[in-house]
Amino acid sequence: MRPHLFGLLADALAAHLLANGVAVRDAEARRVLAHVVAHGRAGFPASRPVPRHVEEAVNRLTDREPLEIVERALDPSDGFVKYLFRLRDGALVEAVRIPLEAPGRFTVCLSSQAGCAMGCTFCATGRLGLTRHLEPWEIVAQFVAVRDEAPGAVTGAVFQGQGEPLHNYANVLHAAEVLAHPCGGRISAKAITISTVGLVPAILKLADECKPYRLIVSLTSAIDARRRELLPAASAWPVDVLADAIRAYQRATGGRITIALVVLGGINTGSDEVAALRRLFDGVPLRLNLIDVNDTREDGYRRATDAELARFRDELRTLDVPVVRRYSGGAARHAACGMLAAMRSARDSASSSATAALTSSSVAMDATTARGA
Template identity: 50%
Template sequence: MTPHLFGLSPEDLVSFIQGFGEPFPLDQARRLQAHVLGDGKLDFIVKKPVRKTLQKKILENCAMHLLKMVEKVEDPVDKSVRYLFESPDHTLIETVCIPLLKPGHFSVCLSSQAGCAMGCDFCATGRMGLKRNLEIWEIVAQFWQVRSQTQGRISGAVFMGQGEPLHNYDNVIRAARLLSSPSGCRVDSKNITISTVGLVPQIKRYTEEDHPFRLIISLTSAVKEKRDALLPISKQWPLTELAEAIKAYALKRKERVTLAWVLMKGVNSGADEVAALKELLEDTPFKLNLIDVNDARENGYQRADEGERKAFLRILQELHVPIVRRYSVGNQSHSACGMLAGKRFKDLEMAV
């Protein structure tokens, strides 16, 4: 299989090209990667960051194609831009460019899988099932192509698009390294966030390997019966085991763990949740990100109204932890996570 230039570290590229009997100094590989990933240029034949014989070997033996852009939708309210890309094997990939509070700055929400195997009850992507893991180059290409379409600075990346990032652990970590490398896309590692619904063995591995990227854990409910129904993975890795993994991560990092809470009307905004959360993470420092559920006709869940949201926030105050309200993007244009690809999958099924 021909390796893609976007999926190779400088060390990988050196090893690969030297296999053809062509000497390739590491500093030249880093210069080439900085030109392609950092500067966003594929014209290295013209710019010549490496000598001609190496250029020929790379062109002959490395793929450099991009993802096909199928659809681009801008939300009229929050100004997020959602992209639907297509890989050469017709796999559909969603990516979102999210404007940040600082004018001219953006973050890219990346997909790690096509579809998802976790089956979260409130998630449009979870209803598709898992098609396949994305390759390293497909993850990096999302960032590279969105950056090339954006007027402003892409200063962050979040693995919170389609898929469970830790279910594609190795590819996600390697992609994050390429995104953060000084000779790669040059995103500050502290501005790269990887989310998970709670795959305990992978969280433990992540903690042991001590990666510099931020981890955010989607808790959503601290009541066992509710979380089992909302996030089926909780039946395999119960809340008690997840809490132990969260605590170990907090101790290793010496910082508060970020927990995501997808807020749903009449489901997970009561005093029972706060009491359960207090008991579950009594000795663990954490902060809570409240995120409104994406309204989707298929999942039957609705956003909490302002009164319910404020009441929940008042009860949460007794935990004495930082609470941040995050806003879902793309909902006004019906392009919230999983919706574009979901619609496209349905169109394809109807056409068959």
């Protein structure tokens, strides 16, 4: 098997080459990875960074083909660019280049799975179901592809695309390590954010391992019965148990934990939610992110009205924690996670069926989205 360079750290590359009879020094392995992953160079130049025999061994024994980019969708109103990638087995995943406030700087939203098993009722990816976990290299390859086309510096990554990152724990943590490595993605570990719907054992494992990454927990409802309806898989753990895990993570790592609430008009914007949050997180340094739902189904969830949202925010402020309304960019053209993949798979199956009568516009009408994790 030829491992992909995007998924390797220097010691693993050196060990793989040695196992195939080629001894390389650590510094040489680091130079190969810096050349290919950190600097995104496809081939080795005439002034090669490593001896010829190392270059030949790397060419013969490893893979460095990029992912196929099927589509790019730019939203000119906000500069978000959504990428749709086809993996080698045909699965489709998305990443998004997100402009940061500082001009010329970007972060990349990455997918960790093809589809998702969590089935959150407001999420397009949840409706796709889980196809499979992504390998570390497939995650890093999304980052590299987006970074290499960015008109500026990519300085962060957020695991908030398709999939529940902590359901693919080992591969996501491995990819994060590569992204933060000077010979890999070269971004600060503190600029890597892992977002979860609240898989308690995985949060406790992260706390134990004391990883330096930022954590966002998509709570959406602090009330058990409501959360069970909205996030069925994540509700395997009652909110009290989840709150205990969040406290443990906060104690282990310090700093504030971000709790995300996907705001569903008429459903989770009442005083009962504020009271439940107060009870669960009294004394825990939190930050609350409010995310507008983005569901284009006719009978889907609706956004909160301005008045409803203003009242909810005012009540949340009585908790004495920062409350930020997060911009879910790109909504106009391509919306949030799962939409591009849902559109493309529907279009592909339409074109492969002799009787299919789907048009891309009718697919777009069906494609639904909103993303919490």
